[in-house]
Amino acid sequence: MDRAPVYARLLELIEPFNKKGIALAEATSFADDLELDSLTVMDLVANIEDEWDINMPLNILPDLETIGQLADAVVKLKG
Amino acid sequence: MTDLLSKFDPYIAEHKGLLDTGVNDPFGVVMTKVLSPTRAVINGRETILVGTYNYMGMTFDEDVIAAGKKALEEFGAGSTGSRVLNGTFAPHIAVEQALKDFYGTKSAIVFSTGYQANLGMVSTLAGKGDYIVLDADSHASIYDGCKLGNAEVVRFRHNNVEDLDKRLGRLPAEAGKLVILEGVYSMLGDIAPLTEMVAVAKKHNAMTLVDEAHAMGFFGKHGRGVYEEQGLESEVDFVVGTFSKSVGTVGGFAVSNHPKFEILRLVCNPYRFTASLPPAVAATAEASIRKLMTAQAKRDNLWAVSRKLHAGLKAAGFRMATETPESAIIAVLLPDQVSTVAMWHQLLEHGIYCNMSRPPATPAGIFLLRCSLSAAHTLADVDVIVSRFVQARESLATMKAA
Ligand SMILES: Cc1ncc(COP(=O)(O)O)c(C=O)c1O
Numbered sequence: 001m002d003r004a005p006v007y008a009r010l011l012e013l014i015e016p017f018n019k020k021g022i023a024l025a026e027a028t029s030f031a032d033d034l035e036l037d038s039l040t041v042m043d044l045v046a047n048i049e050d051e052w053d054i055n056m057p058l059n060i061l062p063d064l065e066t067i068g069q070l071a072d073a074v075v076k077l078k079g
Numbered sequence: 080m081t082d083l084l085s086k087f088d089p090y091i092a093e094h095k096g097l098l099d100t101g102v103n104d105p106f107g108v109v110m111t112k113v114l115s116p117t118r119a120v121i122n123g124r125e126t127i128l129v130g131t132y133n134y135m136g137m138t139f140d141e142d143v144i145a146a147g148k149k150a151l152e153e154f155g156a157g158s159t160g161s162r163v164l165n166g167t168f169a170p171h172i173a174v175e176q177a178l179k180d181f182y183g184t185k186s187a188i189v190f191s192t193g194y195q196a197n198l199g200m201v202s203t204l205a206g207k208g209d210y211i212v213l214d215a216d217s218h219a220s221i222y223d224g225c226k227l228g229n230a231e232v233v234r235f236r237h238n239n240v241e242d243l244d245k246r247l248g249r250l251p252a253e254a255g256k257l258v259i260l261e262g263v264y265s266m267l268g269d270i271a272p273l274t275e276m277v278a279v280a281k282k283h284n285a286m287t288l289v290d291e292a293h294a295m296g297f298f299g300k301h302g303r304g305v306y307e308e309q310g311l312e313s314e315v316d317f318v319v320g321t322f323s324k325s326v327g328t329v330g331g332f333a334v335s336n337h338p339k340f341e342i343l344r345l346v347c348n349p350y351r352f353t354a355s356l357p358p359a360v361a362a363t364a365e366a367s368i369r370k371l372m373t374a375q376a377k378r379d380n381l382w383a384v385s386r387k388l389h390a391g392l393k394a395a396g397f398r399m400a401t402e403t404p405e406s407a408i409i410a411v412l413l414p415d416q417v418s419t420v421a422m423w424h425q426l427l428e429h430g431i432y433c434n435m436s437r438p439p440a441t442p443a444g445i446f447l448l449r450c451s452l453s454a455a456h457t458l459a460d461v462d463v464i465v466s467r468f469v470q471a472r473e474s475l476a477t478m479k480a481a
Contacts, residue, residue: 039443042215046236055249058225058232 001078006052007071013047014067026068052078100417102424105435115139116327116455121432129388129450129464130434134407135296135377136455137327137367147328150362158355162189163344166355174365178332181368182303182318186340189332189361191353193292193321194220196331199349200288200319201259202228209255212246214238214271216264216442218290227349230257237264237442240275247283256285262305263293266441266449267400268408270294274309281314288317293406296325296371297378322364325371330356330364377454381407384456391465400447410436410449411468419446425471431464 011024017040018024022033030036036044045056048070054077064070098104103122110119116136117128137143150170160166171189178187190196201224205211209230213221216237225232233250235242243258250256258280263270273289280287291304299307306315316337322330333343344350356364389404392411400410413419416437423435426448434449441447450464 037438037443039438042234043443046215046234046242049246053245053249055233055246058234 001075003071003075006074006078007067009051010048010067010071010074013051014044017044024067026066026071028067029065030067030070031065048074054078097420100420102420103427105420105423108427108432113138116453117460119432121427124430126427126430126432127460127464127467128432129452129456130432131453132293132324132451133327133453133455134293134325134381134451135327135367135371135374136453137325137370140327140367140370142370143327143363143366146366147359147363151357151359154358154362156359157357160354161351162355163351168355168358168361170358170361170365171355174330174361174368175332177365177368178334181301181372182334183301183312184318184334185336185338187332187334188340188343188350189330189356189364190350191331191356192329193319193323193331194223195349195353196319196321196333197221197290198224198227199343199347200317200333201225201257202349203343203347204286204288204317205230205255205257209257210250211257211259212243212250212285213259214261214264216266217259217261218265218292219440221259221290238269238271240272240279243276244279244282247279247285250283252284256280256283258285258287260287260289261293262289262291262298263406263408265293265408266410266436266445266447268293268404268406268410268449269401270305270405273306273311273315277306277311277314286316287314288319289315290319292319292321292324293408295320296374297381297407302371302374302378322360322367326364326367328360328363328367330360374454380456381452381454384454384458384461385409385452387458387461388450388452388464391461392468395465395469397468400445407452408449409452410447413446413448416446419448421475422471423448425474426467429467429471429474431467431471 049056052074064073110121112120116133116138119126119128154168158166175187175189197220201221205228207229211225211230211232213234214237215234233246235246260271260276277287289306294304296302298305317333317335319333322328385407386404388409393399398412400412419435436447436449
C-alpha cells in the first residue's frame, strides 16, 4: 500500500486529538508533542483500526512514538 | 547517579497539589476500627462504608470467623510454601471443593489473589502465536496478565459486540484465540452483553474467559455470575473470580470444565512461584462460599438497597454512570478531578466513605464517586446515605459562595 495517502489520512485522524493545535509532521511525538495519555491513544488506535480494517496489537504501540512511525506501521500491517 | 524515582516527580507534585487544597487523602484512608461490614471509624468518626465491595456482608459472619479461628489454631498462621510443594493443606483442598460445588464445575484452582488469578490465567492460556482479544475497559490485572505473557493483544471498544466481531474476523482463522470479558465492569457498574459476545467468540472459534469478580453471589440462579444469568454455562470456557469481594476475605480462583484444566497448576507461574493462602483464609473462604449457596435473603436485600440508592441519588439530581442500576456498583459522574475530590472529601466529613475514581482507572475523561452496596446495608442506611450526599453537595455550594 502507498504510504503517502496513509500519512495524509492519519493526519486527519489525529487532528481531533491535537488539543494544543500544534503543526503535525513526521517527527511529531504522541507523548511529548501531542501529550496524549494512554486512554486517548486507545481511542486513536481504535479509529485507525477501523479506517484500514487492521488490528494493531498492543504489543507494538510502545515502539510507535511518532506520526511517521505510525504511518510505517499501518502500511506494514495493511500488507 | 540517576535517581530512579525522579520519573515520578509529576505524580508527587500532583498528589501534593491535591493535599494542599486541604482535603483528606483519597488514597490514604485509614480505618482505625471496623465495626461491621458497613461501619468503620475513620478520622475518629463512625462512617458508613459505601465503597468496600463487601457485597454479601460476609466479613463478620459468625460461621466464617469460627472456621478461620479453628484453622488458625489447627494449621498455624501460614503455609510457608507454594501449592505445588509444601503449601497445600486440607483447607486449600476444601475451598477448591466448595468452589466446584458452587460453580458446578469439574475443576477449581485457587490463587493467592484475584489479581494473580488473572495474571496467571491470561499469561498462561495464551502463548506465543496466540491472540488475546480483550475489552478496552478490562481490569488492570487482565492487562498485566497480557504483559506477562507472549500472545498478541488486541483490544475492542468497551461492550461493543460489532467491534469484537471485526477484530476477531481480522485474525488468522487457525490461530489460538482467547476472548476476555467481565460480567460486571467495576468502574461504571455496567454489565456486559455476554450472550452476544460469547456467540461472536464461538463464531470465530475463540475460547472465552469471563471475570465475574463483581457478580459472585447475586447474579444467576446459583449466584455464579452474569454468565449464569445469561444462560452461558456450557459456552464459557473459564471463569475467574476473587475472594476479596462477595466472599469477604482474600484470594482468587479460576473454575472450568476443561478436561486438561488441572495442568495449569504445573505451568502457571503466578500459581506455583508464590506461597499459598494462609490456611485460616482458605477456611474462611470455604465457609463463606458454602453459605453463599443459600444466601437468598442477602441477595434480595443487596438488590433492594442497590436499586434504592440508584433511585435516591438520581432523584436528588446526581448524574448516574448507568441509566438504571445494573449491579451493586452505583457510580455518580462528576465533571473533573477537583470537584470529585472536593465532594469525596465532604462526604467523608459527613461520615460516608465511597471510592474516588479517576483516569486511567476509569475510561478517558470520567471522574467518579463510586458506591458499592452490601447485603448488610439496610434500606434505612440508604436514606441516610442519600441525605448525606445532598448535605455534602450543599456544604460545597456554601463554601464556594463564601
Ligand atoms: C474485575 C476484577 N478482577 C480482578 C480483581 C482482583 O481481585 P483481588 O482483589 O482478589 O486481587 C478485581 C479487584 O480489584 C477486579 O475488579
